[in-house]
Amino acid sequence: MCACHPSLYKTIFYSFLVFKMIEGKRVRLRSFELSDLDEIMKHWNNMELRNLLGGADRGPVTRNEEEEWVRNTWKQRQERRAFTFAIETLTDSKLIGGTGLFNIDWTSRSTAVGISIYNPEYWGKGYGQESMDLILGFAFQNLNLNRVELDVFDFNKRAQKCYLKVGFKEVGRRRKARFIDGKYRDAIILDILKDEWVTRFRESG
Numbered sequence: 001m002c003a004c005h006p007s008l009y010k011t012i013f014y015s016f017l018v019f020k021m022i023e024g025k026r027v028r029l030r031s032f033e034l035s036d037l038d039e040i041m042k043h044w045n046n047m048e049l050r051n052l053l054g055g056a057d058r059g060p061v062t063r064n065e066e067e068e069w070v071r072n073t074w075k076q077r078q079e080r081r082a083f084t085f086a087i088e089t090l091t092d093s094k095l096i097g098g099t100g101l102f103n104i105d106w107t108s109r110s111t112a113v114g115i116s117i118y119n120p121e122y123w124g125k126g127y128g129q130e131s132m133d134l135i136l137g138f139a140f141q142n143l144n145l146n147r148v149e150l151d152v153f154d155f156n157k158r159a160q161k162c163y164l165k166v167g168f169k170e171v172g173r174r175r176k177a178r179f180i181d182g183k184y185r186d187a188i189i190l191d192i193l194k195d196e197w198v199t200r201f202r203e204s205g
Contacts, residue, residue, distance in 0.1 A: 022137075024133065025130065027130050029134050029138070032098065034070060034071075036086055037067060046120070049120075052159070054153060054178050082101060099113070099115040099135045100114055100115075100135070101143070104145070109146035111145055111149075113136070115128060124158055128159070129162045136167075140194045147191055147194070149190065150163065150168065150189075150190055153178065153185045163190050164190075167196055168192045169191065169196075170189070174186065174187040
């Protein structure tokens with residue numbers, strides 16, 4: 001039996017809790033489970049949502065495909081290739097969306113982030129902003145990453161406002177990158193660095 005220092009046990013235990021659940025004031029981030037499939041399928045094929053994410057051209061998603069996706073999030077987390085979380089409300093444990101870190105470059109300490117609030121009843125009410133704050137904290141504090149980036153389409157003004165509020169800065173644009181709902185749309189590139197997040201975190205705290 002390994003005679004590990006108590007602090008090591010604490011670190012291992014804390015890391016397990018972090019991967020399982022991260023709580024804010026109104027939402028928690030946790031692992032996706034197969035029991036989430038019913039709620040996911042209620043909203044995931046909504047055309048407005050799919051257009052916002054740029055995925056409407058791929059057609060409807062089946063329950064079997066979503067089950068495979070959920071199982072794959074577990075595998076990716078174990079392999080440290082991506083960390084995907086369900087977003088649920090603290091008050092009633094209702095699944096309302098998902099967020100995650102993808103394309104992690106462990107050498108450059110850089111990653112991409114994605115987020116989606118599935119249920120339209122929760123759009124524009126600050127749940128996305130709090131969830132993004134939580135996933136950024138996980139990226140910078142727990143994974144020790146240095147840079148997080150994301151893409152957002154030019155017509156998604158609500159998302160752009162959210163990202164700027166949590167500290168992202170526009171750094172580029174891919175012009176007419178995607179054909180969505182009959183029009184070519186620009187993909188705006190934003191990023192945030194760890195020191196920028198730390199400064200904002202201290203100022204807001």
